[in-house]
Amino acid sequence: MGLAEVTQQEVKFSDKLTARIAELKSHFPEDRKKSALLTVLHEVQDEHDNWLSVPVMDKVAEVLGIRPIEVYEVVTFYTMYNQKPVAKYMFEFCRTSCCVLRGAEDMIEYTLNKLGLHEEGEITPDGLFSVKGVECLGACGYAPMLQLGDYYHEFLTPEKMDKLIDDCKAGRVEFLSDKILKQSAV
Amino acid sequence: MGKKILLEHVDVPGIQGYEVYRQKGGYRSVEKALKMAPNDIVEEVKKSGLRGRGGAGFPTGMKWSFIDKKSGRPRHLVCNADESEPGTFKDRFLMEKIPHLLVEGMITSSIALEANLSFIYIRGEYMWVFRILERAIKEAYAAGWLGKNIQGSGYDLDLHVTCGAGAYICGEETALIESLEGKRGNPRIKPPFPAVVGLYGNPTVVNNVETIMDIPWIINNGGDEFAKIGIGKSTGTKLISVSGNVKKTGVYEIELGVPVEEFVMSDEYCGGMQTDHPLKACVPGGSSVPILPAELLFKTAKGEDRLMTYESMSDGGFATGSMIGSGGFIVYDDRACIVRNTWNFSRFYHHESCGQCSPCREGTGWLEKVTWRLEHGYGSMEDIDLLWDIQRKIEGNTICPLGDAAAWPVAAAIRHFRHEFEYHVRFPEKIKDRKHFEHEPWEKVKHLLQKEAVAV
Numbered sequence: 113m114g115l116a117e118v119t120q121q122e123v124k125f126s127d128k129l130t131a132r133i134a135e136l137k138s139h140f141p142e143d144r145k146k147s148a149l150l151t152v153l154h155e156v157q158d159e160h161d162n163w164l165s166v167p168v169m170d171k172v173a174e175v176l177g178i179r180p181i182e183v184y185e186v187v188t189f190y191t192m193y194n195q196k197p198v199a200k201y202m203f204e205f206c207r208t209s210c211c212v213l214r215g216a217e218d219m220i221e222y223t224l225n226k227l228g229l230h231e232e233g234e235i236t237p238d239g240l241f242s243v244k245g246v247e248c249l250g251a252c253g254y255a256p257m258l259q260l261g262d263y264y265h266e267f268l269t270p271e272k273m274d275k276l277i278d279d280c281k282a283g284r285v286e287f288l289s290d291k292i293l294k295q296s297a298v
Numbered sequence: 299m300g301k302k303i304l305l306e307h308v309d310v311p312g313i314q315g316y317e318v319y320r321q322k323g324g325y326r327s328v329e330k331a332l333k334m335a336p337n338d339i340v341e342e343v344k345k346s347g348l349r350g351r352g353g354a355g356f357p358t359g360m361k362w363s364f365i366d367k368k369s370g371r372p373r374h375l376v377c378n379a380d381e382s383e384p385g386t387f388k389d390r391f392l393m394e395k396i397p398h399l400l401v402e403g404m405i406t407s408s409i410a411l412e413a414n415l416s417f418i419y420i421r422g423e424y425m426w427v428f429r430i431l432e433r434a435i436k437e438a439y440a441a442g443w444l445g446k447n448i449q450g451s452g453y454d455l456d457l458h459v460t461c462g463a464g465a466y467i468c469g470e471e472t473a474l475i476e477s478l479e480g481k482r483g484n485p486r487i488k489p490p491f492p493a494v495v496g497l498y499g500n501p502t503v504v505n506n507v508e509t510i511m512d513i514p515w516i517i518n519n520g521g522d523e524f525a526k527i528g529i530g531k532s533t534g535t536k537l538i539s540v541s542g543n544v545k546k547t548g549v550y551e552i553e554l555g556v557p558v559e560e561f562v563m564s565d566e567y568c569g570g571m572q573t574d575h576p577l578k579a580c581v582p583g584g585s586s587v588p589i590l591p592a593e594l595l596f597k598t599a600k601g602e603d604r605l606m607t608y609e610s611m612s613d614g615g616f617a618t619g620s621m622i623g624s625g626g627f628i629v630y631d632d633r634a635c636i637v638r639n640t641w642n643f644s645r646f647y648h649h650e651s652c653g654q655c656s657p658c659r660e661g662t663g664w665l666e667k668v669t670w671r672l673e674h675g676y677g678s679m680e681d682i683d684l685l686w687d688i689q690r691k692i693e694g695n696t697i698c699p700l701g702d703a704a705a706w707p708v709a710a711a712i713r714h715f716r717h718e719f720e721y722h723v724r725f726p727e728k729i730k731d732r733k734h735f736e737h738e739p740w741e742k743v744k745h746l747l748q749k750e751a752v753a754v
């Protein structure tokens with residue numbers, strides 16, 4: 113979907129998302145609902161192909177009872193909010209020194225080559241993949257590593273990278289999987 | 299084996315969940331704290347000598363005693379789980395492994411501060427950890443440790459986790475507060491300090507995850523017991539997250555006072571170097587602290603053993619010492635290029651500058667550009683002096699310490715590795731390939747600098 117088309121659309125949040133937003137708002141004092149903004153934007157982005165269009169941001173402003181500009185200000189400040197459509201699978205590699213010491217640059221090059229991409233940010237013609245260098249993700253001892261959706265893939269090797277790409281192509285990668293939550297006893 | 303305060307139970311199966319955590323003695327510190335006078339809890343923390351584990355090492359008990367209880371305004375405790383300093387990944391480890399220890403620490407600490415609404419602010423990239431914490435908090439509510447009239451004590455506390463979205467600057471405590479209010483992460487001018495005007499204009503304490511997680515042990519065992527661990531003013535244990543060229547990267551809990559050499563070389567910790575390549579340098583406390591060359595890591599300039607303590611790590615000041623900082627311990631062997639590393643860190647700080655003050659906004663941009671030039675073979679000798687000049691003009695001239703954090707690594711790299719910068723200027727052909735020192739380590743090529751100098 114292109115930018116122009118999306119701008120025309122009317123935005124509706126799912127019931128699940130609406131309930132989640134209500135829950136997040138309840139964590140803050142009555143006159144401080146804006147505090148929920150950053151967390152709400154993550155949830156909203158998840159439900160909208162991983163990016164935030166202007167109408168979507170306006171809708172967020174409406175549900176939080178703040179002005180649209182207050183949402184734009186935040187979206188443009190933080191790197192995790194995407195202001196344009198993105199690839200379905202965006203490999204975000206840590207490119208900071210500790211990871212470089214353990215082969216991050218090689219892994220980024222390997223992945224670009226494998227996907228036939230010329231540079232970071234470019235999206236494969238099928239819309240599936242892109243590669244992005246990001247700053248330290250707090251996995252410095254488990255390098256090289258990347259973030260995909262809500263999860264980290266660590267101690268990467270070319271073999272692991274190949275498998276991850278295959279899994280993505282086959283739709284086997286869970287984005288919002290609750291794999292880790294399942295491990296923790298309730 | 300050193301004493302374990304934080305990691306003692308992390309390998310117990312099911313410790314992530316409430317039942318097992320409680321069976322292992324979890325939430326006892328809350329029971330105890332509810333029976334104590336809040337100020338006595340603060341006194342206990344003062345006695346422990348605990349210093350903030352977020353990087354600055356400020357005494358926690360003292361910080362708590364600054365919180366304004368007189369104005370009668372609501373008070374807040376905010377846990378800083380933004381963890382974004384390159385080299386640091388200890389808080390994530392703790393929260394993944396034993397989330398209830400953080401929840402327990404938040405409750406006990408909130409009791410001390412007489413706060414009724416507290417938050418954990420976690421970086422947005424740690425989304426799965428966010429969910430782990432959400433679950434732990436729900437369990438704590440269900441078990442009656444949070445909410446109204448906790449355990450029949452008459453004390454109310456609400457605790458929630460909320461997240462950032464990719465901005466290192468939100469680790470700075472006033473930027474964090476802004477972000478928690480749903481705004482851009484622009485640091486505030488201090489004073490007023492958060493202890494007086496913090497979240498929603500209310501008195502607020504911001505503490506690191508590890509700091510908060512030390513509190514239950516201190517309350518259960520007494521501040522004096524905690525103070526017995528470690529050396530001098532470096533009391534207790536500290537988590538160190540190790541990355542780079544050692545055998546066993548990962549997170550270790552040490553008793554403060556372990557010799558650095560033992561930490562790096564012994565099998566109990568890092569297990570020595572990754573390969574036969576020798577140690578070249580170390581950034582011992584996260585990317586912001588000065589880099590130390592190998593000869594200053596195990597021994598201080600005075601020739602004494604360097605220890606993993608706040609004091610010993612900074613022995614010699616910035617001239618020959620560094621800082622324990624956040625405990626992000628980055629080890630470099632001789633394949634690493636210090637110029638490339640300096641460029642990499644400068645790019646990081648430029649990327650993360652919030653842009654509010656010109657010395658930082660412009661200065662970090664220049665640092666990145668000039669270090670890029672040098673690393674890629676387009677630099678001049680004047681550039682090295684220029685770098686020195688820029689970093690000096692940033693340091694101390696900004697609203698928040700990010701400016702200093704950008705300046706220090708550059709200064710230290712030039713201080714200790716100036717020859718490497720000169721080599722990059724004089725032999726651009728030799729450094730074209732980014733793996734230049736992997737093919738020809740510095741020790742093998744450094745003689746070139748001398749030879750040429752004589753010939754000229």
Ligand SMILES: Cc1cc2nc3c(=O)[nH]c(=O)nc-3n(C[C@H](O)[C@H](O)[C@H](O)COP(=O)(O)O)c2cc1C
Pocket residue numbers: 349350351352353354355356358361378379380381382383466467468469470471472504505506507509510698699700703
């Ligand atoms: C740019 C910058 C980033 C920081 N990032 C963090 C961080 O990620 N985590 C943290 O605990 N402290 C961080 N700090 C330090 C905090 O401002 C604050 O001192 C700390 O959270 C206090 O907690 P403590 O006393 O328990 O150490 C940062 C400081 C600066 C200037």
Ligand code: SF4
Pocket residue numbers: 467484485650651652653654655656658659696697698699700701
């Ligand atoms: S020093 Fe840098 S990060 Fe800190 S307030 Fe100024 S511009 Fe922002």
Ligand code: FES
Pocket residue numbers: 206207208209210211212247248249250251252253255384385386
């Ligand atoms: S440097 Fe890559 S995760 Fe920290």
